Amino acid sequence: MTVIKQEIQDASSFIEEKIGGLSPEIGLILGSGLGVLADEIKNPIRISYSDIPNFPVSTVEGHAGQFVFGELNGKMVAAMQGRFHFYEGYAMDKVTFPVRVMKELGIEKVIVTNAAGGVNKEFEPGDLMVIADHINNFGTNPLIGPNSNEFGPRFPDMSTTYSESLQTLAHETARDLGLKLQSGVYVGNTGPTYETPAEVRMLRALGGDAVGMSTVPEVIIARHAGMAVLGISCISNMAAGILDQPLHHDEVIETTEKVKANFLSLVKNIVSKMN
Template structure:
């Protein structure tokens, strides 16, 4: 059965009548507490939203929260869906297209990831500068829907340079160390072998995880600006004596959760001012 993002969007619009989000936020494993900081307008379970894929992984609550965070109208996905859960890859386009229909202009994605750098250990934050999609999967494979975007599109600046500058400036202001690097998406659900890790390092990866590229691909296809942050929960296989596990991921995600929350909230406050300035400049130019 083909899922319809319009059906999902219509349901959400009815639940939060008159509310138009500007920023969509996707929260990864163990990072859902940020949603509790939202001044809630509507709080929906994924299972109640028609034509919406369901999250089945521990640490992903499966809630859609609309409200204000840092003064910005946001819609927050508390939990995401992964390829390894066995869904049709096309279904991963539904949440982001729904967010686009609801009015967002910017997508902020977070994830939990393993680090290739000893100096970027558990508790660190890494802003994505680029990614490597090692899964061989893409939610946009198949017939293109021109209502959302073109058949072919560029990924040269998948992670918006201006948004990255804002994030870096906010982190500096808050005295939060924000690393920057390339994220590699591994299919999972198993963790990587040491040989795979060696290959990924050669490819240029700085961090590895099992998510994010589907959302970013769909967002860029439909013209959304994207920023993304990895919460580093472990060093990759072969760099630490600690055995990798999902339980460890959830536990270590808490190490940088406070910094991540501060960073996102102040980023949204700053972003609100910048969007207002851009709107005023646009209005002034229109009146010339």
């Protein structure tokens, strides 16, 4: 882990100057096809990643590549419209840098979203899944390297990685809205290849319900920093070998477009109820 405090402070200072006296309470990390949520923010202040000191730049289709600050259902939020991935060639400290900046801005709660492949055969494309736990299958960890106690402990506890109270809130909110909401274990792989059918069978045997190429590094850093985390996956397709069809990124975008109304309704109502 190569984290330089001054780089984080420079980025957060730049953002604070742009947003004036705005104090975001909740961070939102929006995955492939899910950035539409940021368009719901009132009186938005948009800051391109390319303008922020020390920030990487998103290169993936479906990721707008900007921070959006403003009001969402009565709460002040900072939404990442697009994220960074290990498979883009970024080191883990760059992939997770925005989470450190959110913490520096005073954000203590974060909702992490992603598009994921369904490993659980009971799932269907278009399902939304609350992440109850994850499996780090990246073969590395963003905390490897020297640790600074000002960021978090050397050996952070991950027994309650995803806030149980926020999971309960998500399920209660879905029930009130009449939405089906799955719960399961998210497996984080490096990508950029989709998994083989044999790998999917392995992940299912290990207890995985959904698989993707993000989220886990950001969540590890958020928990290291003491932030409360809620994770939501959009099951954009069934993983390899479950259905007899090839996988492609266009399908991910198509599915998230179809379920965006449910996704928007769920997350907006969760945000409104977060304390």
